[in-house]
Amino acid sequence: MILHRSTVPQSSAKRRPRWAAALGACLVAAACSGPVSIEPPEVDVPTPLPEGIDFDPEIETGTADDSCEPVASYSPGSVTAEQARATLGDQDLVVIGISQSTNLMGYRDPVTGDLAGFDIDIAKAIVSHLMGDETKVKWVPMTSGDREEAVNSGTVDMVVRTMTMTCKRWNSVEFSSEYYHGGQRLLVPTGSGIGGLGDLTADHQVCTGKGSTSPRNIAEQSEAQPVTVPDFNDCLVLLQQGTVDAITTDDCILAGMAIQDPTLEVVGEAFSQEPYGIAFAKGNTDLARYVNGVLETMREDGTWQDIYDKWLAEHLGAATAPDPVYQD
């Protein structure tokens, strides 16, 4: 355009700077681009969630395996401590699989770092009968998924870790008689208006551990939407953060959560049967019989009651030791 403007005859000397100006202007224009305006960003309100949370888990269906009597163990008979010790991997040390992260049942006291809880005290009482010395024990922490493999591979001699006796598990391990009768209940904020299963509606999200029977129980027996997390401890944080409305799992585990937060309470009747047993390697019935004998003694001499009262009575109410059932 600028070149075409030179209609008036001019000397080349006069035209020259104009080209230069044009050239310069083009180069400058190409070199500097104007400042870019950035649209303001939009950010959702951040909600921290545990890894692996599932807000719409697939619920297992199918009938439960009731081909057996899950609580029936072996009668104590006359197995001596010596005979029982002979089945141990190491005669001088009993190795017990436990949880270190289930409050009130088996956990590390955050202040002292020591193991404590209902399961731990039951196990300690067994150790002192079996070994004659409460300290001749090695505690091996494990996840719930590790339990069956650990007893059968010989990593541990027994597992005392909130383990429900089921027919399926009887296929791979031996169980002691029932040492705690648990059941699935609900943990809700005080004054939430939820007093039991019947108060749950489809709008309620109920948190529970993945891979357990809890999601199925809650889905079958209430309207509520189950939400699963890989570790049930995450449920407590989610309830405190208001992400879920209730937690459901075994009552003793709920008690371990309730004790950490005075604004929460365990409500409703138990809506499942969770008989807890001590697991041994498949075939090691001698150890099972001996431990059943120890459990009998603990029921009779009040040791069991003391341990229950110390850990669980405050949150779950008074209870007595479950009666043993034997298959032979």
Place this chain on the structure above:
Amino acid sequence: MTVQSPPAPPQAQVQGGPAAPVPGPAGAAESGRQRFSRLSSSLRHTPGQLRGILAVLVVLTLGAGVTAATSILGKSAVIEDTTSQSGRLSVAALELYQALSQADASAASSYLTAGAASEEVHDSYREALRDATVALTTAAREVETHADAQLVAELNAHLPVYTGLVESARTFNRLGEPVGATYQRQASTLMRSEMLPDANTLQHNAIDQLNEARDEASAFPWVATALAAAALGVLVWAQLWLTRRTNRVFNLGLVGATVAMIGMTGWLVLVALASASHTERSHEEGSDPLELLAEAHITAQQARAEESLLLIARGEDEKADERYTDQMALLVGEGGLLAQLSEAYGDDPDLSGPLAAAEESAGAWSAGHDEVIKLAKAGSYAEAVELAVGDSDESLATSFDALDEQLTEATAISAERFVDATGDAERSLSGAAAGLAALSLLALVSAAIGIQMRVAEYHA
């Protein structure tokens, strides 16, 4: 002397004023035809031919001068940009990424440690948080794209949530409630799954922008060089032609113009090559090792965080152990980050020391970790924690801190080199734009004088 804009002769503003009438397309075509016939008739005579040569020379010389000056100015601006905007953004993004992973590692260690030592580790958590917020503020100021602004906003929104979770974890831990461990784990999950990836993306974006700028800065100014060479060619040819026409061997004006153009071309080439080599050096000795070192640093911190999480979960978090193993494989595995570093910079007199020491520390840490896992699996939890975060010489905290220190030292050396090389590149360009412009103007004036003298002879 600095030149603010390309040198355009001052008459340009007078001549190119907006007052000049703009003819329609028809008028333009007509005037084009008129001008062409006038031009072709005048080119049949020597004075006209001389003016034609001068016009070509003017275009070429001015073109060379303007493009050379603008390309040098452009380079300076880009190099300045690498030390300012995109440079500051990449440094801030890197610091942010590092500070966040350090905060996570410290928070987790502090949760595990008891008493006064815990407070010490917590101090380093607070320092890391301060670094992270400062880096976020800088990044917020320097971002230039919507994507980067979004990342900064996400990070800003997540940071207080993260610190809230960490403080809840601390409080519950003090009260002796095990749920503290879950809060700590949730904090780390937020950091690992949301914040660190965002910081990582921001850092990569910034480095991409920096690389783009660097390529621009080290590009050779072909257009300016070609124009200068063409101007030189025309000058030489014009002198040969004049010699034939006028039987005079030298035209002083044209000789002067030739000398000026030779000087300008030489200077342009030298300056372009020097600045490219300094820029390249800033890349090879500065930003390359910086990037690799930062990656190693962050990987180490994340592995450390996972190690602590594993113990916080009382050994019942298998995923944490897997993540630790993955991070450590990245760090010390075959062809891992430390191996890459020692392969690339093992011969470097300044870097080889800290790098070798870092490899040793990482080895000690990795070996010690296996011992910690063994203890934890065997139920000796207190011993495992003591070995992991205690302050004895065998403690993993000692090896990790040593590794941290050695990587920091190597980072400081590389950062200094980057700044030096960028400074050299900037200095090598200083004054060049003005000088090149002046030389091309000199060539222009000389040529004009030389040719005008001949033209005047015809009119005389």
